[in-house]
Amino acid sequence: MKLLVTGGCGFIGTNFIRLMLAKHPDWSITNLDKLTYAGNRLNLLDLEENENRYDFVQGDICDRDLIMDLLDGNKVDAVINFAAESHVDRSINDPSPFVVTNVQGAQNLLECARQRKIDRFVHISTDEVYGTLGDEGKFEETTPLAPNSPYSASKAGADMMARAYFETYGFPVLVTRCSNNYGPYQFPEKLIPLMYMNALADKPLPVYGDGLNVRDWIYVDDHCLGVELTLLKGREGQAYNFGGDAEETNINVVKTLLSVVGKPESLITYVKDRPGHDKRYAMDFTLAADELGFAPTVNFEEGLKKTIEWYKTNATWLEQVQSGEYRNFMDTWYEERS
Numbered sequence: 001m002k003l004l005v006t007g008g009c010g011f012i013g014t015n016f017i018r019l020m021l022a023k024h025p026d027w028s029i030t031n032l033d034k035l036t037y038a039g040n041r042l043n044l045l046d047l048e049e050n051e052n053r054y055d056f057v058q059g060d061i062c063d064r065d066l067i068m069d070l071l072d073g074n075k076v077d078a079v080i081n082f083a084a085e086s087h088v089d090r091s092i093n094d095p096s097p098f099v100v101t102n103v104q105g106a107q108n109l110l111e112c113a114r115q116r117k118i119d120r121f122v123h124i125s126t127d128e129v130y131g132t133l134g135d136e137g138k139f140e141e142t143t144p145l146a147p148n149s150p151y152s153a154s155k156a157g158a159d160m161m162a163r164a165y166f167e168t169y170g171f172p173v174l175v176t177r178c179s180n181n182y183g184p185y186q187f188p189e190k191l192i193p194l195m196y197m198n199a200l201a202d203k204p205l206p207v208y209g210d211g212l213n214v215r216d217w218i219y220v221d222d223h224c225l226g227v228e229l230t231l232l233k234g235r236e237g238q239a240y241n242f243g244g245d246a247e248e249t250n251i252n253v254v255k256t257l258l259s260v261v262g263k264p265e266s267l268i269t270y271v272k273d274r275p276g277h278d279k280r281y282a283m284d285f286t287l288a289a290d291e292l293g294f295a296p297t298v299n300f301e302e303g304l305k306k307t308i309e310w311y312k313t314n315a316t317w318l319e320q321v322q323s324g325e326y327r328n329f330m331d332t333w334y335e336e337r338s
Contacts, residue, residue, distance in 0.1 A: 003029045004076045006061050006109065007083030009039040011186045012124070016082065016224040017044060021053060023228075028053040030074050032067075033083070034060045038187040040321060061105035067112040078120040078231060079113050081106060087189055088128075088151045092275060095150035102154035107161050114171045121173040122231050123162045127216070127241070128152035129177065132278035140284045141177075141239045148276040159239070166237035174230050175239040179283045182303065183220030184310040188321060192304070195254050196311055197318065199263040209273035211251030214280040218244030219303035222296045229292040240292065243283030246300035256301070260308055 001024070007013045008031030017029055033039045035058055047054040055074075059066045061083045070076070083105060085091065085098045106123060113121050130139040131146030145160075147153040165171040182192045195205050226242035234240060248256075251268070258265055288294040298306070311318060 001027045001077045002074055003027065004032065004070055004074065004079045005029055006032045006079070006081050007039070009033040009035060009041055009043055009056075010082060010086075011038070011183075011190075012181055012220055012223060013082035014040075014043040014185045015183060015220045016080070016227060017047070017054070019221060019224045020228065021047070021051065028055075030055045030057060030070060030076070032057045032059050032061065032070060034058070036085075038086070038189075040185070040187075042317070042320065043185050061109050062100065064108055064112060067109060068116070071112060071116040071118065076116075076118060078122065079109060079118055080122045080124070080227065080231065081109055082124045084124070084155065086151065088149045089189070089274065091149055091151035091154070095154070098150055098154040099157075102151075103157040103161065106158035110161060110165045110171065110173065114165060114169055119172065120231055120236075121162075121171065122227060122234075123158060123173060123175045124227065125155050125159050125175050125177045125239070126152065127177055127179050127243075127281045127283055128278065129156040129159055130281075133280040133282055135280070138282040138284035139177075139241060141241055141287055148278055163237070172236040174234045174236060176227055176230050176242060177239060177283075178223045178226065178242040179216035179218050179244060179281055181218055181220045181223050183307050184314070185317075186220075186307075188318070191250065191253060192257065192307060193311065193318075195257050196261065196308060197322070199258055199261050199267060202263070202267065204269035205254055205258070205267045206269050206271045207251055207254055208271060208277060211254070211268075211270065212249050213277060214247050214249050214282070215253075216243045216282045217246045217248060217253070217300050217303070218242060218296060219298035219306070222298055225297075226288060226292070226294050229288070229294055233292050235291065240288045240294075241283045241285045242288055242294060243285050244296045244298070244300065244303075246296075247280075247282055248300060256304060257308070260305060
């Protein structure tokens with residue numbers, strides 16, 4: 001199988017490419033990535049240099065001519081769209097890039113793939129499109145979309161466009177919605193790597209509000225296996241939820257991390273809550289279990305230890321991503337919440 005993976009130099013895309021090439025010796029992957037601040041070509045540089053089944057192309061999913069050339073030149077069987085602006089805080093500061101990439105870019109990919117009669121199109125979404133939960137219940141695929149941030153609104157817009165392409169054109173699109181990912185290669189604006197880096201440096205660990213917002217955590221390899229199952233076995237036009245069955249409050253995640261790295265809880269600093277901060281996410285993945293055979297394999301405690309061990313053994317990677325754009329963003333982030 002020949003795949004066009006977009007956004008493959010980001011966190012989840014990187015792990016997906018590595019896992020799929022390891023599992024499927026007869027697969028080849030072209031990775032299209034714009035290399036914005038969170039896209040790191042170094043993540044997959046060893047594959048560029050040593051793996052003839054992997055090709056990297058720098059470019060934008062909004063570039064119609066480029067997408068058409070890639071689909072024509074590589075005889076692509078399936079498109080997996082990971083490409084997205086993905087950080088909620090950034091979307092609050094400036095929503096416009098999220099609309100351009102997450103909605104217009106997704107539509108451009110869908111249209112190009114439709115014109116070239118691609119066999120399968122898997123669009124990667126998020127649990128945040130559902131909005132927020134109360135103390136009980138879980139998101140199902142039939143839960144109405146009710147996004148509360150510019151980021152989640154842009155992802156919901158792409159989900160609706162994917163649905164429209166199936167309903168209107170019969171195009172074989174599938175959507176995956178997952179809970180909070182964690183694991184290797186995650187850009188350090190996200191909770192776990194940010195807290196890890198600050199803890200190592202004995203810097204304050206900023207926790208929004210009272211820290212009691214709840215997230216369902218899924219180890220990134222489990223999510224990637226869900227995407228693989230969707231590609232190979234999913235029903236066209238269907239959305240599938242994926243979760244780790246690991247609900248944790250943000251403050252408990254931070255305290256657990258501090259315990260693992262041997263740092264004191266006195267480093268925790270509560271900061272002004274984020275606007276529109278969803279209280280709780282939890283995913284019902286019964287449909288994916290029944291139709292695809294999906295089940296998470298890594299529990300949160302095991303996954304957190306594996307993640308921290310990866311950071312420890314990849315200190316050079318952490319140093320590299322701390323430079324430039326990331327550092328400027330975090331400086332602004334702290335100033336706004338001080």
